[in-house]
Amino acid sequence: MSSLNTFGAIMTFAIEMETRLRDYYQSAGDAARAADADKRRANLERVRRENVTEIKLEPIEGLDEANYTLDLDVQSDAARATIEATATRFYQDVAPKINVREAQRALERCARQHAEMAP
Amino acid sequence: MVKRLKNYINGRFVEASADRYIPVHNPATCQLIGECPDSSRADVDQAVKAAHAAFDEWRSTPVLSRAQYMHRLRNILEERFEDISRVVVEENGKTRDEARGEVRRAIESVDFAISVPSLMRGYKVEDISSGIDETAERQPLGVFAAITPFNFPFMVPLWFLPTAITCGNTYLIKPSPQTPLSMDLFYEIMDEIDLPEGVVNLVHGGAEASQAVMEHPDVVGVSFVGSTPVAKIVYETCGKHGKRVQAQGGAKNYIAVMPDADMAASVANIMGSAFGCAGQRCLAGSVVVAVGDAYEPLKAELLKRASGLRVGYGLEETTQMGTVISDAAKQRIEGMISAGENEGAQVVLDGRGSTIEGFEAGSFVGPTILDGVTSDMSVARDEIFGPVLSIMHAEDFDSAVDMINQSRYGNAASLFTSNGKYAREFKYRIRAGNIGINVGVAAATASFPFGGQKESFFGDLHGQGPDSIEFFTDKKILIERWL
Numbered sequence: 001m002s003s004l005n006t007f008g009a010i011m012t013f014a015i016e017m018e019t020r021l022r023d024y025y026q027s028a029g030d031a032a033r034a035a036d037a038d039k040r041r042a043n044l045e046r047v048r049r050e051n052v053t054e055i056k057l058e059p060i061e062g063l064d065e066a067n068y069t070l071d072l073d074v075q076s077d078a079a080r081a082t083i084e085a086t087a088t089r090f091y092q093d094v095a096p097k098i099n100v101r102e103a104q105r106a107l108e109r110c111a112r113q114h115a116e117m118a119p
Numbered sequence: 120m121v122k123r124l125k126n127y128i129n130g131r132f133v134e135a136s137a138d139r140y141i142p143v144h145n146p147a148t149c150q151l152i153g154e155c156p157d158s159s160r161a162d163v164d165q166a167v168k169a170a171h172a173a174f175d176e177w178r179s180t181p182v183l184s185r186a187q188y189m190h191r192l193r194n195i196l197e198e199r200f201e202d203i204s205r206v207v208v209e210e211n212g213k214t215r216d217e218a219r220g221e222v223r224r225a226i227e228s229v230d231f232a233i234s235v236p237s238l239m240r241g242y243k244v245e246d247i248s249s250g251i252d253e254t255a256e257r258q259p260l261g262v263f264a265a266i267t268p269f270n271f272p273f274m275v276p277l278w279f280l281p282t283a284i285t286c287g288n289t290y291l292i293k294p295s296p297q298t299p300l301s302m303d304l305f306y307e308i309m310d311e312i313d314l315p316e317g318v319v320n321l322v323h324g325g326a327e328a329s330q331a332v333m334e335h336p337d338v339v340g341v342s343f344v345g346s347t348p349v350a351k352i353v354y355e356t357c358g359k360h361g362k363r364v365q366a367q368g369g370a371k372n373y374i375a376v377m378p379d380a381d382m383a384a385s386v387a388n389i390m391g392s393a394f395g396c397a398g399q400r401c402l403a404g405s406v407v408v409a410v411g412d413a414y415e416p417l418k419a420e421l422l423k424r425a426s427g428l429r430v431g432y433g434l435e436e437t438t439q440m441g442t443v444i445s446d447a448a449k450q451r452i453e454g455m456i457s458a459g460e461n462e463g464a465q466v467v468l469d470g471r472g473s474t475i476e477g478f479e480a481g482s483f484v485g486p487t488i489l490d491g492v493t494s495d496m497s498v499a500r501d502e503i504f505g506p507v508l509s510i511m512h513a514e515d516f517d518s519a520v521d522m523i524n525q526s527r528y529g530n531a532a533s534l535f536t537s538n539g540k541y542a543r544e545f546k547y548r549i550r551a552g553n554i555g556i557n558v559g560v561a562a563a564t565a566s567f568p569f570g571g572q573k574e575s576f577f578g579d580l581h582g583q584g585p586d587s588i589e590f591f592t593d594k595k596i597l598i599e600r601w602l
Binding site: 003004006008009053055057058061 | 219424427
């Protein structure tokens with residue numbers, strides 16, 4: 001997958017990102033952040049299920065997952081800050097592209113939560 | 120391993136008596152993914168007998184208990200949501216989001232059925248004469264059945280079954296033999312919710328099974344969704360056999376775009392209407408009528424967006440348009456594009472002969488746009504049921520309304536405008552059952568009837584919403600005097 005060009009592509013990318021973040025923080029021994037990521041994952045799965053509005057499905061343009069690559073091999077404060085900043089930027093970029101307000105709101109909330117963890 | 124499907128009769132999966140099985144192919148990969156029994160009249164009879172035998176006990180089961188089964192069903196559908204949507208993609212070829220959207224709308228029909236305890240209440244007037252009271256009570260009628268199409272193989276059966284059984288009827292579904300797998304999965308779920316035996320039944324098959332459903336004396340009503348020629352047959356046959364019937368047929372949906380419309384937003388929405396589900400929706404926009412100066416910017420924006428659509432296998436999340444249902448459908452659709460070209464339309468975006476890397480044998484038709492289409496051309500008159508959008512040009516609003524109302528179909532029509540007067544006029548004058556204003560797919564939600572007029576609908580009570588309560592119940596009148 002390279003292009004985030006559908007509702008499902010964006011939501012699935014977000015779900016996979018939170019899953020990887022959960023595993024990353026678990027391996028770092030940060031249970032609180034791992035739990036937060038897992039909660040976001042579960043919420044995003046619910047949003048993907050409940051807010052896919054068949055009559056409003058439209059192609060999405062201008063987003064590429066290559067711009068939101070996370071380096072999860074390094075455990076350091078600086079690495080975490082970069083990761084959280086990238087996640088924040090991802091959610092800030094994708095939220096306005098979604099035309100279902102409930103889903104948009106969920107993505108905006110994820111952006112705020114990641115922003116709080118970025119310096 | 121390829122699954123050989125069974126019917127579901129009287130609370131268990133059983134082999135059909137048929138010796139012929141219809142192959143079910145994934146339209147993107149061409150892989151054989153199932154074998155659907157071509158059930159016989161005897162199989163239908165067995166299912167109807169089971170449903171008939173279950174009716175008396177089921178109708179006397181308290182309505183709140185019947186609704187509890189729907190709560191359980193809803194919970195399992197949420198749990199199995201991704202599994203179901205995957206099966207819909209595999210059997211139908213639509214995109215993953217379209218399949219998810221279909222399953223979501225099916226769940227909304229279950230939500231509606233959960234409200235049946237309120238919706239099937241009757242009414243009463245005291246003292247219609249001195250000491251005499253009159254009451255209308257809603258009662259279930261018996262065995263209902265649905266004959267359902269390939270394009271929404273999971274959603275359309277659920278327009279009917281949940282409401283019908285929560286009203287106290289028993290039920291039989293005969294799904295399309297092209298897409299029977301999601302109904303097989305649905306009945307696995309129905310088996311899990313542990314309804315009494317015979318309340319819901321499934322018979323796979325083709326024309327013989329459909330005919331048997333329509334003619335069976337113990338079937339009291341039939342819901343059908345499919346093409347107009349078959350809808351006519353269903354309506355006539357069921358009428359002849361004394362049944363209630365609601366038969367939704369084909370469509371030729373027009374979208375008018377005024378010069379004052381927000382062109383970018385309109386085209387984004389028109390894309391979903393024309394090319395969503397590869398144009399295989401009965402609500403798909405098939406002809407766009409550009410009014411006045413809207414023509415040039417509309418055509419340019421449509422071409423730009425449609426040519427950028429990513430066509431591919433629906434299970435890949437980045438796919439924006441999937442396959443049509445079969446190679447036969449591909450040949451038919453491509454033939455209709457060629458017919459339009461021969462009649463004088465210009466093929467400004469040509470989806471004929473599309474192949475997708477890795478899925479070379481798949482039934483892909485790329486997004487196609489025909490320009491210079493006029494009312495006398497077959498592509499303006501006949502249902503194509505594929506990803507083909509025709510552009511017509513009208514001088515003014517009144518001409519656009521006239522063009523649209525010439526259609527023998529009356530399923531849906533949409534207008535894109537920022538002018539309330541035009542919106543009101545359009546809604547008022549267009550002879551179609553579902554009207555969209557700045558909405559390209561005017562699909563009724565579960566609590567509203569799914570409209571349809573002219574050759575798009577045969578019957579009087581539509582599917583979904585309050586009409587479905589009327590369809591699945593009879594109003595019995597009680598007049599009482601106690602001396």
